[in-house]
Amino acid sequence: MNLKNTSWLMVALLFVSQVAIGQEEDKKEKEGYVFTEVINVPNTSVKNQYRSGTCWSFSGIAFVEAELMRLTDKEYDLSEMFCVYHTYSDRATKYVRMQGKLNFGGGAEVTDVFRVIDEYGMIPEDTYSGLNYGEEKHTHGELDELLSSYVDAIIKNKNKKLSPVWHDGFEAVLDTYLGEIPEKFTYEGKEYTPKSFAEMTGFNTGDYLEITSYSHRPYYEEFVMEIPDNWLWSPIWNVQLDEMMAIIDNALENGYTVNWGADVSDKGFSWKKGVAIIPDEDKPDLAGTEKEKWEALTEKEKKESLYSFDAPVKEKEITPEMRQEHYDNYLVTDDHGMLLVGTATDQDGNKYYKVKNSWGTDGHIYEGYFYASEAYVKLQTIGIAIHKDAVPKDILDKLK
Numbered sequence: 478m479n480l481k482n483t484s485w486l487m488v489a490l491l492f493v494s495q496v497a498i499g500q501e502e503d504k505k506e507k508e509g510y511v512f513t514e515v516i517n518v519p520n521t522s523v524k525n526q527y528r529s530g531t532c533w534s535f536s537g538i539a540f541v542e543a544e545l546m547r548l549t550d551k552e553y554d555l556s557e558m559f560c561v562y563h564t565y566s567d568r569a570t571k572y573v574r575m576q577g578k579l580n581f582g583g584g585a586e587v588t589d590v591f592r593v594i595d596e597y598g599m600i601p602e603d604t605y606s607g608l609n610y611g612e613e614k615h616t617h618g619e620l621d622e623l624l625s626s627y628v629d630a631i632i633k634n635k636n637k638k639l640s641p642v643w644h645d646g647f648e649a650v651l652d653t654y655l656g657e658i659p660e661k662f663t664y665e666g667k668e669y670t671p672k673s674f675a676e677m678t679g680f681n682t683g684d685y686l687e688i689t690s691y692s693h694r695p696y697y698e699e700f701v702m703e704i705p706d707n708w709l710w711s712p713i714w715n716v717q718l719d720e721m722m723a724i725i726d727n728a729l730e731n732g733y734t735v736n737w738g739a740d741v742s743d744k745g746f747s748w749k750k751g752v753a754i755i756p757d758e759d760k761p762d763l764a765g766t767e768k769e770k771w772e773a774l775t776e777k778e779k780k781e782s783l784y785s786f787d788a789p790v791k792e793k794e795i796t797p798e799m800r801q802e803h804y805d806n807y808l809v810t811d812d813h814g815m816l817l818v819g820t821a822t823d824q825d826g827n828k829y830y831k832v833k834n835s836w837g838t839d840g841h842i843y844e845g846y847f848y849a850s851e852a853y854v855k856l857q858t859i860g861i862a863i864h865k866d867a868v869p870k871d872i873l874d875k876l877k
Contacts, residue, residue: 523833532835556601609653713860
């Protein structure tokens with residue numbers, strides 16, 4: 478082989494090598510997020526709220542089920558619609574008394590689950606599914622509209638006087654759609670009422686705290702969270718942002734799940750990809766030729782790249798000031814209730830929280846769970862509910 482042919486061969490080999498390297502880099506960039514679980518706290522199966530605005534009940538019941546699993550080693554499947562029935566019924570009374578100046582709808586808070594347990598008890602899912610209207614999954618569009626129209630009609634009553642049976646009519650609608658709640662039922666061969674069943678499980682709502690972190694209210698005191706779904710005007714404890722995160726971490730590290738109320742409307746949340754992030758749009762973590770390529774992109778291309786979920790990106794540093802600004806400007810709202818059940822890391826070693834959702838498992842990449850970055854949880858959290866023993870003692874001691 479002459480020198481000329483050797484030179485061409487070397488050029489060809491170099492070209493093939495560079496193409497291979499490029500393909501490998503492209504493959505790496507497109508592989509998406511790869512998670513390694515660090516903590517996975519036992520919890521019950523993923524449920525499906527489907528077309529109903531009842532995430533608060535699904536997440537609250539998921540939390541109760543996980544706590545009962547932790548406390549008793551027994552797995553329960555509890556009825557979410559039992560809580561929905563009583564919450565709708567009691568909210569209707571308050572709504573009418575407030576002459577309609579109260580949020581009315583399918584949404585509520587984890588507080589409502591605790592209140593229903595205290596006042597009415599619990600029921601197993603197979604005793605009360607709440608599917609009494611010809612659907613296999615929860616589909617509440619018609620029911621929500623009907624109930625809302627009903628209470629508005631009561632308020633507009635031209636008789637100028639409420640009949641003593643208006644609430645009976647309201648509950649008749651609930652009975653028709655969700656089913657009548659049984660006074661007694663049999664569970665594992667024994668007869669219970671909803672109250673005696675709740676007592677049998679041993680679940681004590683007094684052992685749980687609700688916690689948030691906002692600067693417009695004093696720290697280490699309770700305040701009424703100003704969110705529409707808090708129709709009960711229930712209080713929540715206020716702590717520093719780093720303390721709220723420390724509570725979450727301490728809970729998961731010690732085998733407790735965390736009820737998580739948050740906003741998933743942000744474009745950094747992708748249910749399809751199973752990840753939630755808050756990219757740093759101003760300071761991408763790039764160097765060398767990668768940085769040159771980034772700077773050559775248009776603003777639209779940069780945003781598309783940041784939210785492509787093709788690979789981990791640098792995320793924003795979340796501050797208390799940023800949290801407050803987002804809350805005050807409705808950028809973070811009381812959007813969705815879920816359950817934090819563990820932690821994980823991506824391929825770059827970044828920390829995430831494993832989240833149990835209530836949107837079913839069919840065709841989902843992580844079978845009904847997703848992973849929220851530390852930045853996402855810091856910014857998007859509205860509030861959490863936690864067993865008091867899961868709160869670090871130094872923080873618990875500060876609560877007045």
